[in-house]
Amino acid sequence: MRIVQSNLYAYIYVVLLCTLVTNASAQITEVEKHPQKDTVRIRLLNQLSRSFFPKDAAKTAQYANEALKLSDSLHFKTGIMWATRNLALAENIKGNLEKQMDLTVNALKLADELKDDYAAGVLNTDLGNILVEQDQPRQALRYQKKALRIKQALGQPAEIARTLNSIGSSYIRLNKPDSALHFLLESERIKLSLNDHPGLAITYENIGLVYTEKQRYGMALPYFEISEQYHKESDNLNGLVKAHLNIGFAKTMLHRFEEAEQELAEAAQLNSNLKNMKNTLIYHKNMATLDSARGNYAGALANYKQFSRMNEEMFSLEKTKFIANTKEKYESEKKQHENKLLRKEQQLHLATIKQQRILVIFCTMLLLGLFVITAVLYLMYRRQQELYTQLNHRNIQVQQQNKIIMEQNAALESGSQVKDKIFSVISHDLRSPLAILEGLLFLLRDDKMSEEQFRIFSHELWRDMKNTAYMMDNLLQWASSQMKGIHVTPDDFDISTILKSEFELLQSLARQKEITLTHELHRPIMVYADPDMIRLVLRNLISNAIKFTPMNGCVNINYLLLPDKLELIVQDNGLGIAVADQAKVFSNIYYSTIGTRNEKGCGLGLPLSKDFIERNNGRIWFHSTSGKGTSFHFTLPLSAGEETPGRGYTIIVKENQESVVSN
Known part of the structure; x- marks a missing residue:
């Protein structure tokens, strides 16, 4: 039939x-x-x-x-x-x-x-x-x-x-x-x-x-x-696609699963010619509902992930269109404002010219005598001087207004770059773990996933959320530096204490990848810098080393004690940085790549670290060989009372164990 x-x-x-x-x-x-x-x-x-x-x-x-x-x-x-x-x-x-x-x-x-x-x-x-x-x-x-x-x-x-x-x-x-x-x-x-x-x-x-x-x-x-x-x-091809999608959803809810699958397949086939992204989005959402209803939870999760990915793409596309449209409107309004200023200036010049013509005609009519002519010329001279003074005064006002407009445009452009970067990180990097968490909770809420399955997915989700938290720290610090400026508060502090606390925070990330973390400080060392900034620098460099180090790799922190400064070295045996990409590391293009286990970043950590080190009278650089590893070096001024180094220790962190070795 x-x-x-x-x-x-x-x-x-x-x-x-x-x-x-x-x-x-x-x-x-x-x-x-x-x-x-x-x-x-x-x-x-x-x-x-x-x-x-x-x-x-x-x-x-x-x-x-x-x-x-x-x-x-x-x-x-x-x-x-x-x-x-x-x-x-x-x-x-x-x-x-x-x-x-x-x-x-x-x-x-x-x-x-x-x-x-x-x-x-x-x-x-x-x-x-x-x-x-x-x-x-x-x-x-x-x-x-x-x-x-x-x-x-x-x-x-x-x-x-x-x-x-x-x-x-x-x-x-x-x-x-x-x-x-x-x-x-x-x-x-x-x-x-x-x-x-x-x-x-x-x-x-x-x-x-x-x-x-x-x-x-x-x-x-x-x-x-x-x-x-x-x-x-x-x-109406688009209407026909939506009709098949609606029929498929209704039949899913009525438990007519085979018919529902056929309707959704017809919708997908028709939409392949139409290429309507919104219809494709609804298709994956309905397929996730259908797979969930008939117990195919793996298929439901796959379709829901596809739905989340496409939803993010649509959000990014709409955001790009909105920003382009906003910029277009801004340029249009800016041109209209400039045209108004030009018209006002032109009207002022025309009024001045008109007054001068009237004065010339008036002078011509008064050529009855030398005395009268002299008096009129004197009055014209005085009037012309006043007009030139007014004109110069107004020109100065216009120049000042143009300067203010240019400064406001620069501020708006800087604010727009900060906003675009924040939107980009939120839409591409922060929404992904939230979308995965939403999908897992969707299946867990309806008892459609066992605890064993949830435990497997939760390890991956935990790592993504931890990386996201570090990205948020960098994003907030960067946004604060761009919008409000950075205030350095230097003090004398023991850098080994900060290094130890950051090791404790990063133990879980290292254990996830079975990476050995070590640092070699023979005794407490006092430096003079902003401790909060240096804490963020250490966290960025160590977490970055873990990110690009494969399973069972090593990350080691060394140091050199120089006469008036301390040089810290964060070294790993990971992927290394390609020669073509090394110029991008500390640049303002916010360069970022995927880690060895698909860890994401926003590209702000290393430029922000460079800024913080230089603001604390230090210097940062790196050496890297592709496929063999990378070592990041930075210096900090020593405290005025720092003494000769003594005995220190090494911390080794592995899966489910921790040991301390004396040096």
Whole structure:
């Protein structure tokens, strides 16, 4: 039965595709038959652009740009408005919601200027839909209800039904299923009377989501299946993918696992052509739910990890788009401000020139006598001196304002770099262990993972969280140094005491990799520096050595006692640093690589350590051979009362044991 149904859908799809191609070809022919560059051609181009939505973003944008260019040349604001709206729809297909929002707002401003109520209703609905996609349903309702009032006043049933459906979507996002169902059923009634199958497909999809929210999956499933049928009729590939995803989830909840898997597989196959990242994200989430429901916990965890990874990628992509859009707006506002200053300066010069012309005319009229001419010239000279003084004074003020603006721009740029680095670390390095922890707790909460399995995963999670804690220390210290500056508080202290405390903190990391930690200090040694800064430097260098040392490796701390300073050496037999990468270690490009057990870093530890050592009148450097290991050296000034070295000790830390050897 399902094979026959699939063949029928395939036949309908081919017929509709041919019809759409024929319609598009007919509209292209109409444009070609009207080559005159007038408002009629502009309307035809906008109609042709709209006909390619949502199937072809490139064609939609191509004809909209042509309409916009012609409308600009003819100063035809109505054509500019609809061309701008079509460009916004093209950005919607690409998933650029921020760009779509800016273009839609510009089109709405033109609609208000032209007092075009129909366009205002359409564009307010578009703004509401964008805000729903951006997960801002409360703001969306304000535009959607305004659009509904406009369309009801104009008596437009099709547009009213479309807006009612949008309002229902907002209430779904607000977790108000009863309110959503009220508007969706009213939208369904109008669309049934109009026989609007494409519109009904979206409405039935939303009604199914309402019943899913209420956990009434048996009632949701028929609506999702009707939505799938209507999406096939209207050749809406994205809607068809979402319908299969919704049907798969509903059947999972109804324990029809084989059918659910088939629906999700069809969604994945269709989306392979569409390449919609959001659909792929929902697919992995639904597959994790399906695998968990039928007891395949390994598959559930794998899909949930894939879901978490893609969710992070989407977050990073949205963040990048947001930052780019913010920078673009900032540059635009900056140029507008500069233009205002230039216009004010130009007006000042014009006013000065106008005054000088008046004075020249006045002098010409007073050429009746030598005495009168002399007096007028004297007055003109005095007036001109005053004007030059004022002009110079104002020029100095403008220069001072420009200097202030440049300093503010530099501060904003520095703050933006700090913010970008913090966002980058949070989105890529700090979210990963939290996502894994969330997945483990998700399985543990529902008793879907044994204690033995949890213990295996918890060791890896503990190591990631420990590395994350060290990254957080570096990130906070770096952010503080960038935003507030660094205040050095030097004092006399025993560096062997700090070294011992840091060894105790790093024992667990070493035991995880069965690495031998040793340090050779024959007696307490007093140095003069900021102890908190030196503690962070030691932690960074030792944890970095552990990070890049393989299992059963060695990390050793040596020292040289010089006449006026102490040289400490942190040496390991790990991976070493490639020659091509050695120049990046202490640079400000925040270079970071993965450790021997996939440990992550944010690239701040070594540049921060270099800064701290130099601020304490020391020097830091390193020697490294790829594949053989690395040794980091740094110096600190000795305390004024430091004596000749005496007897010391060596600490060796291995798995489940600790020993002290006298030297």
